[in-house]
Amino acid sequence: MNNNTVMKEFLRTAVNIEAYNEQGTITHTGTGFFYKIKLGTGKDYGKHVHICLVSNKHVLEKVTSISIYDNLNSFNKEEVPDNQKYTVQDVKDRIINHENQDLAVINISDLMMKWIANDTQHTFKFIDNDLTAHENELDILNSDIFMVGFPMSLQSEVSFKGVIYRGKLAFPPDMKFAYDDNYVLNMDGYSGNSGSPIFAIQPSVRQGYEIKLIGIQCSIYNPVTGYHETGEFRQHVSLTNAVKVKYLQELEPKIDAQWKIDFTDPKSMVRIMEQIYDQGTQ
Numbered sequence: 001m002n003n004n005t006v007m008k009e010f011l012r013t014a015v016n017i018e019a020y021n022e023q024g025t026i027t028h029t030g031t032g033f034f035y036k037i038k039l040g041t042g043k044d045y046g047k048h049v050h051i052c053l054v055s056n057k058h059v060l061e062k063v064t065s066i067s068i069y070d071n072l073n074s075f076n077k078e079e080v081p082d083n084q085k086y087t088v089q090d091v092k093d094r095i096i097n098h099e100n101q102d103l104a105v106i107n108i109s110d111l112m113m114k115w116i117a118n119d120t121q122h123t124f125k126f127i128d129n130d131l132t133a134h135e136n137e138l139d140i141l142n143s144d145i146f147m148v149g150f151p152m153s154l155q156s157e158v159s160f161k162g163v164i165y166r167g168k169l170a171f172p173p174d175m176k177f178a179y180d181d182n183y184v185l186n187m188d189g190y191s192g193n194s195g196s197p198i199f200a201i202q203p204s205v206r207q208g209y210e211i212k213l214i215g216i217q218c219s220i221y222n223p224v225t226g227y228h229e230t231g232e233f234r235q236h237v238s239l240t241n242a243v244k245v246k247y248l249q250e251l252e253p254k255i256d257a258q259w260k261i262d263f264t265d266p267k268s269m270v271r272i273m274e275q276i277y278d279q280g281t282q
Contacts, residue, residue: 012125014148014162019063030059030194031149036126037252050255051112052105055195056218057097060104065089096254101247102218107258132245133212140212141173143202152192182241189220189240198242215242
């Protein structure tokens with residue numbers, strides 16, 4: 001798998017999110033990704049899965065509905081076909097927040113099954129929980145790091161396209177840079193990137209590349225260079241602040257407890273689950 005193939009594959013892991021309040025007004029625009037949790041043990045591992053949309057609490061705060069755009073092949077909202085737009089109503093009943101981190105997930109397992117059952121078309125890829133880095137894999141954090149996001153600060157025609165950012169860790173991962181227990185990366189971040197998945201990638205003899213999900217972008221450290229009566233002047237260069245993926249792993253029991261699907265046709269259930277299983281990023 002060459003570098004170009006990796007880029008194309010992982011551009012499909014992130015989606016553009018618009019969050020709406022009760023009045024139908026957009027309150028936040030950000031990035032999210034679909035996280036697939038495989039459950040079970042032994043030969044039954046992976047037969048039971050959950051699908052979640054992962055982003056930040058501040059993106060999903062006080063919202064009642066969201067729109068998700070599958071926009072890899074489009075340049076603006078008007079170009080996205082109706083069968084590549086996804087709306088989730090009553091979001092507040094689905095959101096699971098992390099108590100201490102700027103991290104939130106929406107359990108959409110039932111909606112994903114309905115979308116697949118209705119042959120809704122999409123190009124996005126699920127990120128399997130097999131792809132998440134664990135605390136004993138700190139060595140991979142010394143490798144190259146990249147993030148997939150939607151920078152809304154670009155002109156509107158292209159800010160609707162996901163892009164890849166590259167960088168390295170800017171501070172030792174086992175030390176606190178500030179008051180929170182986050183990764184700090186020497187990677188620029190912009191409005192719209194909140195909720196972006198962050199990966200570490202390193203060469204692998206067996207697979208060509210080893211790629212692990214290590215975190216979720218939540219904010220930036222943007223140096224202040226001066227002040228004016230209208231506000232602060234900030235440098236364009238910034239550091240990216242990322243919630244560690246271990247906090248996403250901590251939410252998995254809560255996600256599992258929220259499982260509410262009731263499909264009466266076992267054969268249809270199996271078919272849908274097999275399609276979900278096949279959509280993962282391997």
